[in-house]
Amino acid sequence: MLQNGRRKEQRMVVEQLGIQREPVKTSIQESGTFLPQHIPEERYRMQSKPLGICLIIDCIGNDKDLLQDTFTSLGFEVQYFRYLSVDGIIQILHQVACMPQHQNYDSFVCVLVSRGGSQSVFGVDQTRSGCPLDQIRRMFMGDLCPSLLGKPKLFFIQIYVVSEDQQEVSSLLEVDGAGMNIVESKVRQPGPCMVHREADFLWSLCRADVALLEQSPCSPSVYLQCLSQKLQQERKRPLLDLHIELHSKVYDWNSRVSAKEKYSVWLQHTLRKKLILSCK
Template sequence: MTEKQTQTMFSIATQCLLSFSYSCVIIHICLFFPGILRDTFTSLGYEVQSFLYLSVDDIIKVLHKVARMPQHQDYDSFVCVLVSRGGSQSVFGVDETHSGFPLDHIRRLFMGDVCPSLLGKPKIFFIQNYVVSEGQLEDSSFLEVDGPSVKDVESKARQPGACTIHREADFFWSLCKADVSLLKRPSSSSSLYLQCLCEKLGRERKCSLLELHIELNSKVYDWNSRVSAKKRYYVWLQHTLRKKLILSCT
């Protein structure tokens, strides 16, 4: 590896046995909480906080509190795993009558102008959303989009002397949608998407996160080719990473 390649790589947790410097929040609203999520990110050197079976109001409160954590200034990266029922563009809590919390609002809470302590650091989101309303799943899985996704990305003028790092830089946003009926199947104790993610993170620790996600997509695509529409998973990736990112504790 050249010196230039080394300089363009985020190597996570090289000192993880000495102290935690990585934060992970898991919000799981569905009935079954897979401990493998917590174990996977703990093994990667992340300090994991888990929140289970929250209402929408509580999800909002937790995310606001996490985004404002002063400890972020000491962390090198942040991971958020969210598993919930939802609509096509929002997540629900245990109170399903609520209209839900928009997914784009979640991302905005951690943008550089709102959460400056994470500016310039990787902000990684893995979201499994079980869509409640029929007809909201689009057959456009595996669409990968680089660059800012919010329409008003250039609408906010930069202030003189402000940091040159864009407020939307260094996001990794992996979203998987599936039909809510999967939660009612006895054999579906955990999301295929999350199972593959944990497997890849546990075994391929020298692989960049983008490469890992491509392999995850391949696994999901293979699954989708063998099952009915109701059993399929639909994965989208948007990222604004400026450097190669490897999640590794070794």
């Protein structure tokens, strides 16, 4: 009897321990900050007023009103600069990347419109020295721009491509070489961080032949027109879904025009959550 009773008592203890070990099923909302750090939230927070800075650097000048109206209506503080040199572009980007206001905002947008190479922008400069797009993106990575760490950083870039020559290639290697690495090594402060410095980027790059501007100097960008229309009319839908439909519109345009009038859209992103550009 004692042995049977002891077995019964042992079973009760095991059952109690089993109940304690069993994970409690809770929703994401209920568990909150107790979730493991590697599990992202479902959706980026987009509630600050303004939602963030929208920096527009326009070295062509055909889409000014459309771009300003679009991002102002979305709730961004628009800062618009027109007809900058390469040095001017780099200076403005650096100043904006260092703005302390980012810590109070939920996102950042950069729209860049310029002549350029396939991976660089020329601004209004006549020379083909250019600023590499990779250098622009690095300015806003988490180690160099910690106030935007973990927040969506959206880049919409329209480049009217000028034929590249050997002089441009050489200058790009020089600008994007050791000099940038030296800057990064001085600024970067390694430390515990759960978000990778390259996370939370959306990089939408559209290329068109510079012949478009030569044929119609005042014509707006089809890519930027489609983008603005989507953002204004369907802002409550996920941005990636809108971008897929933007691709379709651009491809439809391409099917009806000559080779010199076609647009090529390339999307790269490291978003970790659903992004909807609406604070409501």
